[in-house]
Amino acid sequence: MKVDVEEAKELVYKIFSKVTYAEYAKYLSEELVEAEIEGHSDHGLQLIPYYIKLANGEEVDIGGQKIPPINPKGKVEISGENLITVNGNMTFGQVVLRKLVNYLLEKNLDYYVVIGKNISHLGRLSTFTRGLSKGNYASLIMARSPPLISLKGMKGRILGNNPISFGFPGIIIDTALSVTSFGKALEKYIKGEKLDSNVIVNKEGELSDNPKDLLEGGALLPIGDYKGFNIALGIELFTTMFSDEEDVNPFIALVLRANENFKNVLLRLPSNYYLLNKESKLKNIKDLEIPDNLWKTLVNLAQ
Structure with a gap:
């Protein structure tokens, strides 16, 4: 069925307004509908029923992998100058990215290094890279996900399909490291x-x-077979090392525990974080093609 874009945004806003702040609901309505507009329905409206379950304190099982609840009113804590620390307090990842972009653009410094933790599902990393590109920054962001990928012949999920995004004014690259999502x-x-x-x-x-x-x-299978698997491993190690979180991949936890030297990397971080002082076409889209049953589910959630 075809749904008017503005009608979709209004419905999504209404759904999330029941569980979170108006500001957060606005960000989520924009991000999820824009994902649909750009053809990324896997990061769009189909996520809403799961997000609402998580926001209501329920766990969601994605094929044996438990996703922890979302804190719908978690405060996003951002501090620092060139070295930025972010604590999402397990609220919606899209909200964290939007607030982070606003923070960095307002600071308007020449460069940043950002380390984040306690962030729920981020959605599209391009929210970050596209936002910074509008401020004339080149940017790179990577994140880890729950274990989702393996190699042919291996039982179980070993690593996340850890996404990575590059952003330059006019060019945005956003990809996970699995062949499909x-x-x-x-x-x-x-x-x-x-x-x-x-x-x-x-x-x-x-x-x-x-x-x-x-x-x-x-x-899921990784892009490039074991080569993509290795890149996912590198991202997993990098993001886990600096995240200071307890909810880590068990495989990675074993690797880090087996090598005490990784802690010496953290000692190199400064103790004082204040180190130094296709779009035009997309804007014309007015309707979304949404499965009938999904739209009915969303309408019921908004009641």
Whole structure:
């Protein structure tokens, strides 16, 4: 069914206004609908029922992987000058990214290094890189996700499909390190469609084109086979080392515990963080193509 863009934003705003601040609801309505406009429905409206469950204190199970609840009214704590620390207090990731972009653009310094922790699902990392590109910054952001990827023949999920985004004025690159995303596989499952070959394995490590196998404990395959797996590993190590979080990948926790030298890297951080003082076409889109059952679900959530 076709839905007017502004109508969709109003509905999403109404849904989130029931669980969080008006400011947060506004950011979420803009981010989720803009994801739909840009063709990234895996980061769009289909996430809302899960977000509401998480915001109501429930865990969400994505094929055996538990996602912790969201703190819908968590305060986003941002401090620093060139070296910035961010504590999202487990609120909505899109809200954290929007507030961070606003903070950095307002400071208007020449460069930044940002370290974040306690942030729920971020959605599209391009929220950050696109936002900074409008302030004439080049930027790079990477994040870890719950374990989602493995290699053919391996049982279980080993690493996150850890996304990375590069931003330059006029050019934005935003990609996860799996051939397809969990959200796109979920979308295929909802529509009753098969996946392309060689994008997931089932829980036994065998190749599959059935998205249900992913929901039942299978794993996504990385881009570039083991090379993509290695890049995901590097991002996992980098983001875990600086995150100061307890909720870490068990595999990575073992690696870090086995090597005491990694703590010496943290000692190199300054104790004082104050170190130094396609869009034009997208704007014309007025309607979204939304599955009927998803729209009905969202309307019910807004009641």
